[in-house]
């Protein structure tokens with residue numbers, strides 16, 4: 001089927017004019033909605049996503065003052081200032097056409113019209129409208145892009161990170177939805193960005209929304225956008241994050257914090273790939289890949305009725321679990337060196353280095369804030385250090401080490417079990433049978449636990 005170039009609203013009280021325009025436009029695959037009653041114009045604009053309007057300037061028979069036409073022109077542009085309006089004027093009424101153009105009309109057509117010229121005018125109007133919409137989306141994307149964080153590739157050589165890299169390679173080229181779980185600061189966003197970078201969407205935007213930091217009152221407009229006047233503070237039309245991510249990847253961090261009412265809306269977006277901005281009822285098609293992250297037990301939230309089960313299954317086609325940093329000590333030296341190089345360069349202290357015993361201690365520390373904490377500790381050490389060799393004091397963690405606050409000061413059984421399973425798999429280089437044997441588990445019990453902890 002040939003794609004329609006766009007949709008036009010025809011408003012004219014002459015049924016014959018409406019019919020002949022409709023036949024002409026539809027012959028050229030242009031979709032048409034029409035009305036002979038001007039009072040219906042606004043309702044049709046609300047309902048239909050039109051790209052241009054053809055507007056009769058003399059509605060009532062015998063009314064040649066055109067005040068009606070100019071009045072409706074004003075109302076249409078008030079509703080959407082980007083919408084091209086093409087007045088239809090009586091032959092020879094140039095002064096009226098000029099007045100309409102002054103008030104924002106796109107072009108004008110005089111009756112009787114020439115088919116070729118009319119078609120060219122309509123097609124131009126549709127293209128112009130689409131271009132304006134694209135510019136709007138691009139401007140919003142640009143704004144979001146410039147405020148988002150810099151790209152950071154996934155650093156690490158532990159078996160956990162290797163397995164994650166392997167999974168990313170397989171899933172990135174597909175559009176499947178991914179759920180990343182892990183504690184705060186473990187690198188969930190880095191993984192999401194890596195999925196985007198390796199995907200065919202990588203020339204489009206990656207948009208990150210921290211659902212956990214949004215107040216409930218702005219959730220909906222932030223995600224879905226709004227129309228001017230949709231609520232008290234809606235001073236202008238605004239594109240939501242989902243629409244801004246069109247063509248790219250939308251990363252929803254802390255998805256467990258999404259209120260139930262919006263969970264239903266998000267599910268509908270995932271199913272139908274359509275959004276509606278607040279205060280309008282015009283559906284807008286969106287093409288986004290959704291990657292979600294959580295640091296809470298989503299399955300538990302489902303059981304408690306706080307998270308919709310259908311949405312849970314929709315977002316977790318593939319799950320990636322990232323263990324806390326303390327459970328992948330092998331990654332610590334690589335991360336430390338990466339952050340050291342970056343900060344040493346930035347603070348012009350390129351001669352700084354880390355003695356072996358300090359690195360060993362850094363590996364043993366449990367890093368409750370995970371990679372984010374490690375990153376800040378290295379930056380702090382570079383800034384505060386007075387000697388070339390960085391000391392544990394520079395990192396600000398010697399006090400914790402002296403108080404014995406090493407890896408196992410959390411006693412959460414599930415975390416300990418997950419830690420032991422990962423450790424055993426790493427020790428046996430991915431051989432599950434051997435790892436299960438060491439843990440005293442059957443292979444079945446091992447696989448059940450691996451599924452539970454998304455290993």
Ligand SMILES: Nc1ncnc2c1ncn2[C@@H]1O[C@H](COP(=O)(O)OP(=O)(O)OP(=O)(O)O)[C@@H](O)[C@H]1O
Pocket residue numbers: 152153154155156182183184185186187188189190191253293295371372375
């Ligand atoms: N494997 C990694 N390689 C390089 N940098 C990393 C890695 N993991 C985390 N980081 C860095 O640590 C910081 C925290 O990472 P990120 O924001 O991805 O964590 P998160 O799990 O999404 O955190 P939160 O749950 O708080 O949103 C970032 O500055 C990120 O660049």
